[in-house]
Amino acid sequence: MCPFCLLILSLYASLLSSYVSLFVSICFLLFVFFYSHILSHYVTFLSPYTSFFCLRLLCLFWVLNYLFILYYPVQNVHTCRTFGSGVTVPFEGSPFYVHSSCRFTFLRFTHSRVDCDITVQRGGGGLLTLVEIIINKVKTVLRGGGGGVLVENGRVSLPYDHTYQHIFRFGVYTRLKSSLLPLSVTWYDVPGGIDRLWVELDQELSSDLTGLCGKLDFGLTPLLRKFLISQFVLSEDTCQTRDPVFVLNPVCRRFFSETLECLTSRTPEFIRLCEQNAYGHEGDAGVPCAFFGEVVLMCGKGSHVWNSWRTLTQCAPPTCPGDLVYVEDGPAFIPSCSNPNPRTSNQDNTSSCVCPAGRTRPAPPSDPLVPEARFH
Incomplete structure (x- = not known):
């Protein structure tokens, strides 16, 4: 088997996201790197010098890539x-x-x-x-x-x-x-x-x-x-x-007409779930709105329905205490005077109540919001 084929196989082995497979892949690539002067003669469609250079460059690239994965693993939730x-x-x-x-x-x-x-x-x-x-x-x-x-x-x-x-x-x-x-x-x-x-x-x-x-x-x-x-x-x-029961629900149909780009072929399945979920709870907005909100989260912030779903469904946003303002995607931990830089990352963004622009939360939080400039 040609060295390039072995190189590609090692790449696919690494996609198993296992530390063992990563270690094996790195060992193999190091072997190819140090013996590339011999393996390059088996690559017939390139000159020995070119194949030698390409093998070493590819090996170096993938070894560095695997080391990066080991030190900075992607967290799959x-x-x-x-x-x-x-x-x-x-x-x-x-x-x-x-x-x-x-x-x-x-x-x-x-x-x-x-x-x-x-x-x-x-x-x-x-x-x-x-x-x-x-x-x-x-x-x-x-x-x-x-x-x-x-x-x-x-x-x-x-x-x-x-x-x-x-x-x-x-x-x-x-x-x-x-x-x-x-x-x-x-x-x-x-x-x-x-x-x-x-x-x-x-x-x-x-x-x-x-x-x-x-x-x-x-x-x-x-x-x-x-x-x-x-x-x-x-x-x-x-x-x-x-047994689940469902009848045609116009709000479900209207909502899912805006999620086709996200759910594609799964749209009929979710329409059925929506109508099963809403049956018997027509007078309680909380039950269908919880369903709509979860589907919007699945579709993500870049979806078409993200900014329009509350208008489509007449689902009111949560009520925030005091002067705080509700946002669909904001910091999970709100800055305050005593803690102006709470732990934050992309994974810490969620539906949240935040301070209006130019205001910050004092300590204790029960006090009224104050201008940020007072604490700078």
Whole structure:
């Protein structure tokens, strides 16, 4: 096999994003680099001198590229989310809808001998009213609709710092970040409950993930799909799981006419989910608006629907405290007089309440906003 072919194969091996494959690729490229004076004679379509020079240049380039990847790895975040009245988007596979008041295993796995178990339950209004997160036997309970956060049966104030986890405000959301696992849980609490919940893994775990977030093949018959979902119901005598029902919804149709560039062939699937999500909740704007907001986030800031979706759907933005102003994409941690440069990065941008231009948040934050110039 020609050296150039081997070089290309080593490049594809590196795309596995494994440190082992990167190490093997670097070793191979170094071998080609130091023995290029011999290998160059096997390249018949170029002169020996040209092939010798090209081999060394390519090897040097890819070795430096791999070293950069090792020192500055790209962080791939895997997200499972549930929102509205029962839509779930698993880590892998197609989204699905479950209309149920039962308690479900949302995610369960073990990583580095640390157990994680997350369960969810929805109330009569469709939103999540109970989320239970157990990591390394420490139980955290989220009670939607203003019920607060409880750790080991005691209500806590935010920010909350513990040896194993940290809970803090993240823009308009609240986030729990584990110190033992590459995991974070983010949610948005509204008067009726939690209308959206995200579980993010900072790396792909080798262990099997079970629960609604797990690897389920939902390209199956509705009967078999219903059976698989039922395996994650935690036994309760009074709860009910109903078959999804949907009727034509003009707001869903109007909204998805603006997302064709983003969803393309998946548009009919999401229209069906939208109408299933909205059925029975026509008088509650929070349920459909949570759905629309999540789809907009999936499409991204550069999509056509980003700036028009609230007008299309009549979904009002969240209300910010005091003089703060809501933005769809802003810093998760708001600068203040006592902390003018909080930790920020591209990954720290989210839906947030920010200070108007030229104003800053004082310390304590309950005081009125003041001109920035006063603190310069």
